[in-house]
Amino acid sequence: MVTTEEQLAQFIIDTPAQSISGSLLKEVKRCVINLMAVCIYSARDPSLDILLNVFRVEGAKPKATVVGSGFRTSMQNTALANGYLAHLEDYDDTHFPTVIHPSAPVIPAALAMGEYLGSSGQEVLAASAIGMEVCCRIGMAVHPAHYDAGWHITGTCGVFGSVAAAGRLLGLDKGQMVHAMGIAGTQAAGVREVFGSMAKPLHPGRAAQSGVLAALLAKGGFTGSKTILEGRRGFPAVASTSYDLTKATTGLGQDWEIRMNALKPYSCGVVNHCLIDAMVALRIKDGVTPQAIKNIKARVHPLVLELVDRRHPKVGLESKFSFQHSMAVGLVDGAAHPAQYTDMKATDPVIVGLRDRISATVDAGMAEDATQVTITLNDGRTYTQEVLHATGSPENPMTDAQLEVKFRTLAGDALSKARVNTLLEELWTLDDAPDIGQVMSRTKIRGRTVRN
């Protein structure tokens, strides 16, 4: 009888990169591009310096690169910092069925280990795909009881994904991989109580680090449990009141759970997204300007009024939880990046004025990611836009062009336009890169300035 752990280990170490479909690898490449955009943007946050200062005090050999900072340190430190950056703005990807953010714990582990080993871009992509798949599948096995109990599933299940990615790149054999999962699995951690603090993005950071450590230890012969999933005191049994391990392995390698992963086009809660979509579509209609608008009326799913009905947020963070603000910036700026959720933007007179003219009524028949928005102009003209699935849902993924805009917007503050072009080009052709380290060296920002 082959155990769940053995099946996963086999999948992790034995799936040839060539056997992973091009469309799947491309999706993971898009995740890498998205992660790089978010990390480069977030690297200007002062909190990164708190991490880097600890690294400086403790020292380490420069084996891998913290994105956006130009800082090179150990694989574990790098995985920690990049996992942190990837989730800092809550602007990473989401596996819809579990709300896991699989890129943040997994890709940084793959990048750090790949840079250390001189792995190719294709190897890093394949390891990321497999790691993200393992992460999401273990998430499916414990969902929803695990998250409902208060665990931050990205942090907990993240360790299984990061150790898969790191262990595969490190060339663990099957027995070592099983032990590595045991070593990583018993480090699964992260409670939702810390949401709203820096400790939240620390979760995927630590998960990435734990996976790297576990893989390195297992390679050296360190042992963990062989039954971290099936055992009576294993992770699912201990950290979830109910679970179904068949979800971890049924159709493994055939049906990819990461097909249900999607990138976010807007830097705010997902319930706002269809409304922003509508505004982005309506803003280009003839005669539509903030001044010309009499009112904007939306029909929305009940959750919108429950979660994000906040007409006049005072500060940036608050504005992320305002559908009125999200719609207003969608109309004025045609975007909802972090720049649209600053303190300044929250109190911008044009935005404030527009928010006063926006209202929503609940339509119980409306899907969670759907809306219908009607703009009425002062001159009597009206435009109506229907959105069936918000951009960034599995049914309506961001286009490559939209992803490029996101990348250019987030990275453009920190990198020259020429550098952005080079990096984007390299990332889109990541499968051809002979050495991931060369790509990582491009993420180094000259003269990084810390945002305050």
Add this chain to the structure above:
Amino acid sequence: MVTTEEQLAQFIIDTPAQSISGSLLKEVKRCVINLMAVCIYSARDPSLDILLNVFRVEGAKPKATVVGSGFRTSMQNTALANGYLAHLEDYDDTHFPTVIHPSAPVIPAALAMGEYLGSSGQEVLAASAIGMEVCCRIGMAVHPAHYDAGWHITGTCGVFGSVAAAGRLLGLDKGQMVHAMGIAGTQAAGVREVFGSMAKPLHPGRAAQSGVLAALLAKGGFTGSKTILEGRRGFPAVASTSYDLTKATTGLGQDWEIRMNALKPYSCGVVNHCLIDAMVALRIKDGVTPQAIKNIKARVHPLVLELVDRRHPKVGLESKFSFQHSMAVGLVDGAAHPAQYTDMKATDPVIVGLRDRISATVDAGMAEDATQVTITLNDGRTYTQEVLHATGSPENPMTDAQLEVKFRTLAGDALSKARVNTLLEELWTLDDAPDIGQVMSRTKIRGRTVRN
């Protein structure tokens, strides 16, 4: 209303070392001596090299000392390695009400941070006392549901103790200390499924490391939750089906939970201990030699036959789970250190022969740590020894002399007699040491040889 977190933070940062009673500080000093003995012994285990090799590959500044190895590395790495060594032989201390092993996650954090900061011995002792107290009290709050669910309470609650010790030494203010507890608490990890593997002692190692990391981050301004204990999604609510937070704070600073912590005199499961005590007392009776013994009969608590009835273990590890073996070595060697549980000892003809003459009958009225043993000699003489509380229980702690013997036995394999004497002297006067780093430098073993 002062929160639980604030009360604990206040206790952690504001309790003057001088206000901690001499007897309590001495008990913690005994824990340090015990930990040093165990670490020095365990440092010859080949598995330590797996950890050290990862440290070598990743590099770090030599800020602190891995006991027994002479290896100097970062504070986090050192805390990880010493926490690992302290628990590797399961020969560390036990807080009886919760089965937490509080020294292993806490003292290594205090030592690593103290060495980095140049703290005095007294400061390290006070930080250890306070860290161990916080660890045990949070353990009391979630006990027994938490451990019963499958969590390794030493790993999980360990993070609260290690961050308390590290944060106090680092001079965190109250607000920082609350955040540090939030950062550390959301890293609580470790499931019992990995018992029997190297990942078990990794738990206190990681807990020690997590506390050091959290303290360093909080000092830099990193934030965690202020409600990691009281919050709806905090550690107790998420990781325990029931808990009582009043146990974390009632009588804090007056009634010390670590009074219920005790050192182990024997390197095996605690149910054997009263039986070994009896044999150590009986072996010096007139005419008692292995050859002269007709039989040995014990009256025991039912758990003995349930857990450790194994007449002829074949290998060392198995022999730890044999009351017959434990009694036999107690009689022949007068000790039950790791040397009494080797493969060679398990098959020693004298021990094997004696095990055949040992039996036990259940006495339902017997306490768990009590026994009555009668030896009958071939010449008809009999001796009976009653043990009311096994040595190493809170009611019958190891004497200083017994602790010295344990230290000399465990450290004596690795250090010269002169070095053992110097080190013991320095540890007994640890409260007078101006710089903990000087003491740590004495733990460096010249020409460390790895045991295979």
